Amino acid sequence: MQCGWQIWEWPQVMVEAEFHAVWVSPEGQFVEITPKPHGEATILFVPDARRSYTGIAVDNVRMPVRDDLLICHFIKASEAIVQVMNRGECASQYGHVSVPAHEIEPLMMAQSFLGQSISSGLRDHDPCLCGSGGKYKRCHGRSFELAFGQQQ
Ligand SMILES: [Zn+2]
Known part of the structure; x- marks a missing residue:
């Protein structure tokens, strides 16, 4: 191997x-x-000769290719999902794991919202995907910034 x-x-x-x-x-x-x-x-x-398989989940390393708050938040949402899915005993389990819905669902919804925004070609200074008319930065971007800021 x-x-x-x-x-x-x-x-x-x-x-x-x-x-x-x-x-x-x-x-x-x-x-x-x-x-x-x-x-x-x-x-x-x-x-990577420095790494070996230990049976413990290893999160992906995600690097944005441009400076954009939507991408930054997408990466933070993805990292937060992996953290919830691999907490404690879950890190060495394969396949289905049970995690509290109230923790994982908002993160999955945020990741999906951000993925759709990015796939639609939106940038952080464009109107938010939610249709409020406000810029992403001042709309959902503000609440995601608060949510993900607390988890790091
Ligand atoms: Zn919004």
């Missing part, structure tokens, strides 16, 4: 590194053996 990072790109939005492992063949070639439900034929894999 070779541990490292599988790199994903959301063009114009962010780059995401997912902790990943590949099989090393007897000839020393990296071979991707993880099923790909979305059908990717190849992956970008960066080996």
